[in-house]
Amino acid sequence: MSVSPLYTAHGAATGGRDGKGTITGSDVILNLATPKEMGGNGNGNNPEQLFAVGYSACYIGAMQYAATQDSSLPKVPADVKVEAAVGIGPREAGGFGLTVSLTVTLPGVDKSEAERLTAAAHKICPYSNAVRGNVDVQTALS
Incomplete structure (x- = not known):
């Protein structure tokens, strides 16, 4: 890569x-x-809080970018919000690991369209790309 x-x-x-x-x-x-x-x-x-803020902001940017690259995706509303919960704890294999739960709020966007947008964002977001396969990331719509 x-x-x-x-x-x-x-x-x-x-x-x-x-x-x-x-x-x-x-x-x-x-x-x-x-x-x-x-x-x-x-x-x-703490580092987990800083990671949560960075991931949230970057993920919003990824959704916005995705919408500019694929006109079939909905536009990201100005009042979009992403809340990230970053957990840290011991791993079965030793050492420590992270978990991430993203809660995405897209006011006025249909749920199925929001799901398409969030899926596209995960393919673009550098945080999502960096942790893929190493960190359990859950995404929910609110």
């Missing part, structure tokens, strides 16, 4: 799950904290 990047993002972390995160070229500094459910104090953001 070959990818020719159009853009490359840069960020860094210090201190691991209980440290700081920065985005190169911006003023964003994130206080990172292990979730309470994993033994931390939860007083900050």
